[in-house]
Amino acid sequence: MIQLRDIYKSFGGTPVIKGATLDVKEGETLAVIGRSGSGKSVLMKHMIGLLKPDSGYVLVDGVDINKLAYHELQKLRRNFGVLFQGGALFDSMNSFDNVAFPLRSFSKKSEADIKRDVLECLDMVELPDVGPKFPPELSGGMQKRVALARAIAMRPRYIMYDEPTSGLDPETSNVIDQMIKSLAVRLNVTSVVVTHDMHSVLTTADRVAFINEGRIWWVGSIPDLHECADDTLINFVRANEYQIGAGGASGNRPHQSVVPRQTN
Amino acid sequence: MTVTLPRILDPFVSLGRFALLLARAFRSVAELGRYSKNIFEQMVRIGIESIPIVALAALFSGAVTTVQTAHQLVSPFIPVSIIGAVVVPSVILELGAVVTGFLLAGRVGARIAAELGTMRVTEQIDALEAMGLNSVGYLIVPRVVAGVIMFPVLYIVACVVAIAGGIFVGHYTGEVPAGEFIAGAREFFRPFDAVFGLIKSLVFGFVITAISCYKGYYTRGGAEGVGRATTEAAVTSCVYILLADLILASTLL
Ligand SMILES: Nc1ncnc2c1ncn2[C@@H]1O[C@H](COP(=O)(O)OP(=O)(O)OP(=O)(O)O)[C@@H](O)[C@H]1O
Numbered sequence: 001m002i003q004l005r006d007i008y009k010s011f012g013g014t015p016v017i018k019g020a021t022l023d024v025k026e027g028e029t030l031a032v033i034g035r036s037g038s039g040k041s042v043l044m045k046h047m048i049g050l051l052k053p054d055s056g057y058v059l060v061d062g063v064d065i066n067k068l069a070y071h072e073l074q075k076l077r078r079n080f081g082v083l084f085q086g087g088a089l090f091d092s093m094n095s096f097d098n099v100a101f102p103l104r105s106f107s108k109k110s111e112a113d114i115k116r117d118v119l120e121c122l123d124m125v126e127l128p129d130v131g132p133k134f135p136p137e138l139s140g141g142m143q144k145r146v147a148l149a150r151a152i153a154m155r156p157r158y159i160m161y162d163e164p165t166s167g168l169d170p171e172t173s174n175v176i177d178q179m180i181k182s183l184a185v186r187l188n189v190t191s192v193v194v195t196h197d198m199h200s201v202l203t204t205a206d207r208v209a210f211i212n213e214g215r216i217w218w219v220g221s222i223p224d225l226h227e228c229a230d231d232t233l234i235n236f237v238r239a240n241e242y243q244i245g246a247g248g249a250s251g252n253r254p255h256q257s258v259v260p261r262q263t264n
Numbered sequence: 265m266t267v268t269l270p271r272i273l274d275p276f277v278s279l280g281r282f283a284l285l286l287a288r289a290f291r292s293v294a295e296l297g298r299y300s301k302n303i304f305e306q307m308v309r310i311g312i313e314s315i316p317i318v319a320l321a322a323l324f325s326g327a328v329t330t331v332q333t334a335h336q337l338v339s340p341f342i343p344v345s346i347i348g349a350v351v352v353p354s355v356i357l358e359l360g361a362v363v364t365g366f367l368l369a370g371r372v373g374a375r376i377a378a379e380l381g382t383m384r385v386t387e388q389i390d391a392l393e394a395m396g397l398n399s400v401g402y403l404i405v406p407r408v409v410a411g412v413i414m415f416p417v418l419y420i421v422a423c424v425v426a427i428a429g430g431i432f433v434g435h436y437t438g439e440v441p442a443g444e445f446i447a448g449a450r451e452f453f454r455p456f457d458a459v460f461g462l463i464k465s466l467v468f469g470f471v472i473t474a475i476s477c478y479k480g481y482y483t484r485g486g487a488e489g490v491g492r493a494t495t496e497a498a499v500t501s502c503v504y505i506l507l508a509d510l511i512l513a514s515t516l517l
Pocket residue numbers: 011012016034035036037038039040041042043085196
């Protein structure tokens with residue numbers, strides 16, 4: 001369980017987060033939505049202590065992570081898998097070594113076991129053959145999937161996805177969404193999906209938090225979202241639906257309804 | 265920190281951040297064993313791969329110093345061996361370390377800042393931290409340690425090559441026979457000069473790698489930011505080399 005309590009954060013005098021309180025419940029998938037630049041990534045980085053709030057606190061499993069000694073924070077972070085917005089693959093290593101990196105750093109597994117784990121992770125993201133390729137040789141979508149393989153390599157309890165589907169074609173987006181869903185079930189993880197793709201939200205999330213003007217403007221379940229009467233949120237969702245209708249970059253998912261849900 | 269400090273305090277803020285980063289690096293030295301592979305890799309990239317360019321610069325500066333010294337000093341009343349006695353100490357005391365330093369501020373400093381800067385703006389540093397790795401221990405400590413170890417080595421290479429270049433040019437231009445050059449150098453050689461030069465190169469190694477790591481680690485603002493960090497790393501390193509040179513000379517000599 002992750003709890004944000006009254007978080008304030010500004011950069012160089014410009015406030016970005018102005019009092020955010022939010023819970024991520026054990027086992028759920030929470031989507032964090034909001035306009036570009038609204039502070040979604042900033043909020044996510046607070047959850048793993050990559051950014052420290054100016055005031056307010058962050059509790060993970062009841063522990064204030066900003067009061068931890070650095071080595072304790074490091075230990076706690078090993079429970080997290082993070083998919084960064086641009087993938088953040090290490091470009092000095094090939095895909096295989098990227099996925100193997102956390103395993104080699106932290107597990108005492110033999111190289112043979114690591115190899116098996118890495119191939120399994122790459123299989124999960126449906127890229128079994130990219131091991132020898134370096135990140136610059138991969139397309140943006142493939143980079144994201146390799147980064148996802150790296151994020152799940154250590155079997156984390158929490159997975160944070162920063163814009164997992166942005167810049168991807170609809171089909172790949174569907175694959176990623178299904179992956180988020182099935183990981184949530186198979187690995188029993190708690191997930192935070194930062195996105196402005198409503199399709200993704202409706203497919204993956206149990207609950208939704210909408211950031212606006214530096215605050216958590218609205219939180220609720222997907223059914224609540226359909227009932228919601230808040231104008232700002234409705235406008236945000238409509239703008240997205242309009243994109244979907246108009247075949248906009250991130251929205252158009254013609255195959256959405258025919259893609260079978262994974263049931264394992 | 266919600267207060268915005270006046271811009272005039274910027275240098276002090278930078279200095280504070282630099283000091284904090286160094287403190288973190290020193291604390292991470294305990295984990296050195298974990299990152300020994302990185303140290304070795306950096307020693308090759310910072311040290312071994314710099315040998316050709318350092319040798320080239322040293323060769324020419326040794327040769328030029330010899331020719332110019334000959335031009336200034338030679339008269340029928342001064343023995344030509346004085347050329348060796350002038351050239352060798354100036355190479356050992358100043359040229360060897362400073363030429364190496366300036367060259368490596370560009371070659372090593374800029375590269376470190378570009379690497380770390382790119383890792384910062386593409387969130388690779390965040391990714392390291394998010395995995396529970398110590399990014400300072402993993403990225404900065406190996407580079408600084410490799411710099412501190414390899415700069416003295418490069419300094420020795422520079423001195424040897426510069427002196428050899430001096431002897432060679434002096435001999436073949438007929439200004440000073442090799443034997444005389446060496447005899448002059450030997451007569452006035454003070455072992456402390458060499459120790460001092462080694463200390464200098466070690467300090468320069470630290471200054472360049474530490475400043476460049478700092479500039480790279482705190483890069484902001486995309487590709488443009490990386491460009492800025494790279495230039496700043498090279499320029500700032502050069503300025504601080506000069507400053508360190510002066511401080512060392514006035515305290516140790
Ligand atoms: N390290 C930083 N230093 C300074 N400003 C920052 C930093 N990180 C984020 N910001 C600023 O905070 C604001 C919110 O950024 P953030 O990356 O969280 O937006 P976002 O909601 O994730 O947007 P997007 O959907 O485009 O990714 C932006 O104005 C950004 O410029």
